Amino acid sequence: MANRTVSTATAIHGTNPQFLIDKLYRQRIYDSLYWKEHCFGLTVTGVMEKAVDLNSIGGCYGATNRPSEFICLLLKLLQLQPDRQMLDALVDQEDFKYLRALALLYFRLTEKPAEIYSKLEPLYRDYRKLRQRQMSGKYKLICVDELVDELLRNSSICSVALPQMTSRRKLEDRGDLAPRLSPLDDDSDSD
Amino acid sequence: MSRAPDKKPTRPIATSGTGVQRYFPGKAPEAAYDDLSASESDLDEQESHLAGIRKGELMSAEPPTQIKIQIDHRRRRRSSGSASESRSSGSDNDSDEETRRLMQARMRARQIANDESSSQSDSDADSEQQTSAALAARIRPKPHADTSSEDSSTSASSDSDESDSDDSEEDEYPVQPMLKPVFVPKSQRQSQPHATTARSGHPDDDSQEIIESTRIRDERRKESVRMAAEEARRAREQPEIDSEALDLIDDQDGIDPEAEFEAWKLRELLRIKRDKEEAETIDLQEEEETQRRNMTEAERQAEGLERARRTREEKAERIRELVQAKKQEQDAQPPHSAGPASSVSDRLYEYAKKQADGRHNHTKWKGYRNEDTSFAKDSLVNDIRHARKKTPTNPDGLP
Numbered sequence: 001m002a003n004r005t006v007s008t009a010t011a012i013h014g015t016n017p018q019f020l021i022d023k024l025y026r027q028r029i030y031d032s033l034y035w036k037e038h039c040f041g042l043t044v045t046g047v048m049e050k051a052v053d054l055n056s057i058g059g060c061y062g063a064t065n066r067p068s069e070f071i072c073l074l075l076k077l078l079q080l081q082p083d084r085q086m087l088d089a090l091v092d093q094e095d096f097k098y099l100r101a102l103a104l105l106y107f108r109l110t111e112k113p114a115e116i117y118s119k120l121e122p123l124y125r126d127y128r129k130l131r132q133r134q135m136s137g138k139y140k141l142i143c144v145d146e147l148v149d150e151l152l153r154n155s156s157i158c159s160v161a162l163p164q165m166t167s168r169r170k171l172e173d174r175g176d177l178a179p180r181l182s183p184l185d186d187d188s189d190s191d
Numbered sequence: 192m193s194r195a196p197d198k199k200p201t202r203p204i205a206t207s208g209t210g211v212q213r214y215f216p217g218k219a220p221e222a223a224y225d226d227l228s229a230s231e232s233d234l235d236e237q238e239s240h241l242a243g244i245r246k247g248e249l250m251s252a253e254p255p256t257q258i259k260i261q262i263d264h265r266r267r268r269r270s271s272g273s274a275s276e277s278r279s280s281g282s283d284n285d286s287d288e289e290t291r292r293l294m295q296a297r298m299r300a301r302q303i304a305n306d307e308s309s310s311q312s313d314s315d316a317d318s319e320q321q322t323s324a325a326l327a328a329r330i331r332p333k334p335h336a337d338t339s340s341e342d343s344s345t346s347a348s349s350d351s352d353e354s355d356s357d358d359s360e361e362d363e364y365p366v367q368p369m370l371k372p373v374f375v376p377k378s379q380r381q382s383q384p385h386a387t388t389a390r391s392g393h394p395d396d397d398s399q400e401i402i403e404s405t406r407i408r409d410e411r412r413k414e415s416v417r418m419a420a421e422e423a424r425r426a427r428e429q430p431e432i433d434s435e436a437l438d439l440i441d442d443q444d445g446i447d448p449e450a451e452f453e454a455w456k457l458r459e460l461l462r463i464k465r466d467k468e469e470a471e472t473i474d475l476q477e478e479e480e481t482q483r484r485n486m487t488e489a490e491r492q493a494e495g496l497e498r499a500r501r502t503r504e505e506k507a508e509r510i511r512e513l514v515q516a517k518k519q520e521q522d523a524q525p526p527h528s529a530g531p532a533s534s535v536s537d538r539l540y541e542y543a544k545k546q547a548d549g550r551h552n553h554t555k556w557k558g559y560r561n562e563d564t565s566f567a568k569d570s571l572v573n574d575i576r577h578a579r580k581k582t583p584t585n586p587d588g589l590p
Binding site: 055056124127128129130131138139140141143145146149169180182183184185 | 438439440442443444451452454455456458459460462463466470473
């Protein structure tokens with residue numbers, strides 16, 4: 001009952017949104033203390049409050065695949081499926097960087113490619129530092145713009161396999177997107 | 192005359208008027224609150240021989256008379272208060288009261304210790320004693336007005352004796368710094384006999400024994416209070432290390448805004464460059480494809496042959512480069528002479544090295560061919576062979 005997706009949820013990429021996280025890691029999250037203690041009966045507002053207290057991003061780490069709080073909250077969001085308006089607000093807010101990172105990852109998992117590019121690319125300007133907990137358990141510093149870059153190009157991050165996305169080039173050719181304008185490009189006189 | 196053995200004279204045992212708890216099955220015995228001293232059995236020996244040896248230094252050694260005075264005061268007070276209620280056994284309620292006061296004293300001691308350590312950075316024994324008095328005055332609750340007055344009177348006298356203690360004037364259980372335990376061999380120990388076990392039948396000794404046992408008990412209690420304070424102080428001064436918090440690297444932004452901006456700028460430029468290069472390769476490929484689609488069949492054939500020749504040549508070129516590199520490497524090495532090593536000592540060294548390296552794989556024994564030093568440059572056998580060799584100048588080969 002605590003692990004069921006909300007009944008009003010729509011399928012994401014053809015399946016239950018919770019299945020976006022691998023069965024192995026999903027099970028580790030369900031078994032974890034943080035999930036049972038803190039994520040039980042949480043609403044989106046509750047997730048926001050918990051995310052404000054996050055101090056690192058990361059997936060399941062260590063020899064026992066211990067889930068980080070970040071990925072527990074991600075699974076909770078997937079379970080709750082917040083609406084688009086709420087999600088936009090979470091991504092756009094600039095006060096809490098870890099909440100932003102959480103919302104970014106959720107966005108990347110659930111939305112369509114064109115929207116992902118248009119939403120995430122402005123965040124290339126944000127160069128705040130984030131702590132990332134790697135698989136070994138050690139921490140590493142990563143900036144928000146690096147995170148966005150990984151979300152747009154890599155195939156997995158934080159123990160989550162990212163759904164395939166059509167390349168930007170194809171979208172440009174199709175006309176759905178304009179070519180990317182970097183903030184530095186605006187300043188430079190070349191091209 | 193019976194053949195039964197003579198009965199041993201029995202000790203007189205009091206059967207009435209004693210406060211011994213009897214066990215009735217089905218009824219829980221009244222909890223023995225006064226058994227604090229018994230539970231601290233592991234402290235007993237240390238305490239007792241400490242008490243025995245370091246009487247003068249250890250605590251504000253209140254002479255037994257003062258303890259007796261305190262006990263009497265307490266008993267008197269209690270008896271006056273209990274006139275209204277009927278109590279089953281006076282000793283139990285005394286012990287309840289005692290326990291409560293002991294607990295309170297311990298808590299007080301801990302509080303004092305915590306306040307001391309929080310109020311100052313370095314634990315200076317002298318300053319502790321000075322501040323402890325002031326703190327104790329503030330912290331100490333005052334349950335009975337007469338207690339404070341009597342305590343101050345009794346301990347005021349002891350305070351003058353004892354300059355070493357950080358005992359405050361009003362505190363009957365002083366907080367002492369811990370002394371280093373010293374090993375005493377069994378022959379020299381003056382351990383006090385346990386108050387509950389030593390029972391001599393003579394009624395004359397009873398009062399003395401009671402005094403002794405109460406004295407021991409009080410000493411143990413003081414020890415427990417002291418240890419409570421010590422523990423609190425230690426916990427405060429050496430807090431548990433949180434290993435999780437140590438690992439966390441600093442993710443604070445704005446430490447060096449310019450450096451961060453520059454780093455971001457660099458990353459952004461690299462990203463732009465990467466995107467541009469990818470776009471170029473894709474454009475090139477697309478261009479080629481469109482060209483190929485536009486060509487006629489003959490052109491495609493020619494183009495295919497051309498491509499094949501080009502790739503073959505490139506491959507050959509690469510192989511040639513590799514071979515050259517290998518040759519140069521071989522030339523750089525010294526020429527291969529008599530064997531893997533030319534002299535006996537070299538051979539032996541290599542054998543020793545192989546042995547020292549140990550065996551990992553290829554452990555099949557293939558003989559000592561490599562260790563054969565007969566043909567080494569400076570081996571005796573080789574020398575003899577060379578000496579016996581038939582040369583034009585020495586046709587017989589004799590030395």
